[in-house]
Amino acid sequence: MxxxxxxxxxxxxxxxxxxxxxxxxxxxxxxxxxxxxxxxxxxxxxxxxxxxxxxxxxxxxxxxxxxxxxxxxxxxxxxxxxxxxxxxxxxxxxxxxxxxxxxxDWRYGETPQNLGGTARTLDEVDGRCELEPGILSRxxxxxxxxxxxxxxxxxxxxxxxxxxxxxxxxxxxxxxxxxxxxxxxxxxxGKQPRLPRWALGNWWSRYYPYTDEEYLKLMDKFEAEKVPLSVAVIDMDWHQVHGDHIPHAGWTGYTWNKKLFKDPKAFTKALHDKKLKVTLNDHPHAGVHHHEDQYEAMAKDLGHDTSDKAPILFNPVDQKFMHSYLNTLHRSLENDGCDFWWIDWQQGPYSRVRGLDPLWLLNHYHFLDNEKQNGEGKAIIFSRFGGPGSHRYPVGFSGDSIMTWESLEFQPEFTATASNIGYGWWSHDIGGHMGGYRDDELATRWVQYGIFSPIMRLHSQMGLFTSKEPWLYRPEFAEVMQNFLRLRHRLIPYLYTMNCASSSNDEPVVQPLYWKFPKRDEAYGKPNQYYFGSELVVAPIVKPRDRRTNHGAVDVWVPPGRHVDIFTGTIYDGDRDIRMFRSIKNMPALAHEGSIIPLDADPAPNNGGESPENFEVLVVVGKNGRLKIEEELDENDKTDKGNYSESPILGYFQQSGRLYFEPKGKAWSIKFLSIMEVPKGFKVVSGIS
Known part of the structure; x- marks a missing residue:
């Protein structure tokens, strides 16, 4: 095409x-x-x-x-x-x-000891599901x-x-x-694309028939609570769903529901003014029917006879249809303020041509179309996994998960093993979508995991007890949720740096332990423990707390070398198994010696995830460390590297006790973890060679 x-x-x-x-x-x-x-x-x-x-x-x-x-x-x-x-x-x-x-020997047809890849969807999965094979095997x-x-x-x-x-x-x-x-x-x-910086912040999503006023008031409430967001997800009720004039079940639609959204452009502008990107849900399988605003324009593109109001059937294997589908149908809604599409294809791998999977076609052409509009490193879609090669079309939508501890327990492993097939950008329904049960502790632990997952998206259906606004939970849990959601935006300098590494160095943000320690049995025995970028090892708590101690527990293998928990400051000698206990306020997140972790210094960052003017850098002494902090550039500031530049370089040298960095016009505070006093002879030096 x-x-x-x-x-x-x-x-x-x-x-x-x-x-x-x-x-x-x-x-x-x-x-x-x-x-x-x-x-x-x-x-x-x-x-x-x-x-x-x-x-x-x-x-x-x-x-x-x-x-x-x-x-x-x-x-x-x-x-x-x-x-x-x-x-x-x-x-x-x-x-x-x-x-x-x-x-x-390998004999044709054998696939021994495969470590797993990922799956097309977690729709209605309660606990585990079968994984498709990945590239790695013991x-x-x-x-x-x-x-x-x-x-x-x-x-x-x-x-x-x-x-x-x-x-x-x-x-x-x-x-x-x-x-x-x-x-x-x-x-x-092909390599993983680099994501736009804003995609790394908090996403708000709910299957609920909001009016424009209700949605904007909700965004105001998040601002008032100082809980930052970067993406506003609008589920399917943005378009017309019900009415005698709709000749199908209503899941597919391309015409705004003016009863809920009186002025769509004003609505999306208000969200953009709040530094939020907008994505609209799209179930494309029913095609374009006569009641849609774009029906006549598409019919003209395709030479389609409209005299009997015949629908334009969805046909992704037809080049002419796909060109009009993208450049007429979807472009009109992008002109209304849609920044990218949530492609909610659920009808299986079948099209009019045997072997051509509509999900693949939708992911491929939507991503390329978004890249045409926004440029390299700024493109994104939101859709399900289609098989090997799907890593070229981030972000992954894992589907409608069930609200149970069993579902939470599987998601860290599911996300980490996806890297074995190169799929590094899963987005889960954090907190669960439906079914299951209301459990404030479960919701809080799920948010904690979500902060240390590739994409952080709060989501639920329209049930009275399922919505994920933090302030709707008991105060003990609400405060923790809000603090972690703020932490997600504080982590964006670190996350964007790792995002660039995932694209340029083939290092997915989330990696199983055995990527780094393939010879150690211990690295295979803790599937829910993983590297989160190069500097952190994370072990989410995915089971209920003990009612006597009021602490949750997780069995952790501390990799070789000393590590420091960034929340508690506890120092752990490496190469050991240990059961770690944590209150609801935190979870194990271990930084190895030599780690350098850049954060936004603002304890409550603004919406949008923009590059901060004030940095806080966590440093773990004990070994040399070095990190380039990557920053996304505005359109007017592009270099020969494109949309991002190497900003400050930080280096810590253990033998000399010196920390080197290039300020680059930013304000910096350096926090040394688990250091009670400044070591003798320690110096901070501007400039690095």
Whole structure:
């Protein structure tokens, strides 16, 4: 589709390919092998939703080829193949000592000890759900089956796979080097985009038929309580839902409900004036019917006959429809003040063309369209996970979760393992959407987890006891919720820096412990404990407190090296298991020696998450530390780096006891955790080399 193509390099270097009449092997790089079987001998060189790039320097390898056996010997693996349709007897890969943990061979079809990826949705999940596979496995190798994924033709539009008996897979062999495996994944599939800074603040969302006045009064109440927000989510009642003139169930709609929103542009302007971005909910499956404001304009685009008021059916596999869908239908609402779209597709992976998933098409083209409007590093959508490659279209909407402790207990693990398939930006219904039960402690612990999750979005349905305004809870819990919501905005300097690292360095904001400690069994035994950026290890409390002690508990593995809890100041010796107890006021958040954590110094930051003028920096002494604080630039301030710049650089040097930093016109306060007095000879020096 014109204007919506993405850069790809899907055709591998010919010197990296070994092929026969019905089979083809491509050595993508030193650790990734692509294997293909095609009954008709036609192989696939178009980009897939997973594999955008296959052109890489050819690794060293040798080939031994006889009439009935092929052997490929590379540095990390050796392929033995009998030249028949792939099965576990005929296609075997053995690995070097560096690239497998157990010395076992891989036989076609096996997927041992996979550590999990993520799932399409948590809709109506109460507790755990089954995870799709990820790239990482304790076996030291893994397989990604790309046989049924969607393709892109060379114009950039979606295309189905060719019919017939076909296999298209990728074998990753990495041993303990999990980060090398993930870098290979991102090299093939594309990097995570950088999110706009405002996306890292607090989002307000509720499935409730607010009027414009009610919604704005609610935003005023948040301001009065000094609880900052950055995104206003407007659920489906923004559009017409009920009435005899609507010829369907009402979930789909593109015409403002003027009974609730008398002047939509004035409403969105008022939100923008409060430094809030606006997203509207969209269930697109019913298409565009005659009562919609944009019906005639779309019909003109598409040459659609309106004489009998026939609906314009949703057809995402048609380029002409998608162009009008984005540039006429949605653009008109963006002109009303919608900044990005909540794409609420729930109808499964089926379209008029077999193999083309509407969710994929919606995510892909909505994100590219938003990027066209706003620029690189400023684009965002809000939608469900569509499979490998979905990391290119943040943010993920995990769906309608159930309000139970079991649901909360699963979400930290679910979020961390998603990084194993590169999906680093899940947004959950913090506090739960529906069902379950009202529990103030549960809601508070969920908010605490949400603050240390990729995207913090309060959400609920319209039930009387489900809304997530902090002041509706008992004072003991309300105060804690409000303090943590303020903390989220104080953390934005740290979060935006980690956001940039996720894009440029392939380091998702949330990572399982085993990404850093793959050889330690302890790192696999605490699935709800994770790295939150490079400086913090977080262990949310996800079970009710003990009624006798009034404290919640969580079992924590403190990684090697001393750590300091940023809330309590407690110092922990590393490489040990410990049960940590916390009151409702905090949770374990551990900073390692050498950590540098930049915060907004304002204890109650404003809406919007803008770069602060006053910084507070938490420093943990004991080892050297260094951090570049990334800052988002306004349109008029862009550099050759685009929308962000390297702002202050901070460095702490343990041996000399000196902290170096570049003020860059900001005000700074430095807080050394668990230091009772300034060490002798300690100096703060402006400027760093």
């Amino acid at each position: 014109e204007g919506y193509a993405i850069p790809t390099k899907p055709v591998a270097n010919k010197d990296s390919i070994v092929s026969g009449s019905q089979w083809r092997f491509t050595l993508i790089n030193d650790i990734v092998l692509r294997y293909e079987w095609a009954e008709d001998g036609v192989f696939e060189d178009r980009p897939s939703t997973f594999a955008l790039n296959r052109e890489f320097p050819t690794p060293k390898f040798t080939v031994s080829d006889t009439d009935d056996q092929l052997e490929i010997r590379a540095g990390a693996f050796q392929v033995t193949y009998n030249k028949t349709r792939f099965d576990k007897y005929g296609l075997v890969v053995s690995f070097s000592n560096k690239n497998t943990l157990w010395g076992a 076996a030291g190798y893994s397989v990604l089956d790309d046989s049924n994924s969607m393709l892109f033709d060379f114009s950039g539009f979606a295309a189905p796979r060719r019919p017939g008996d076909r296999i298209d897979g990728y074998l990753f062999s990495y041993g303990y080097d999990y980060k090398a495996a993930m870098k290979a994944f991102f090299a093939i599939s």
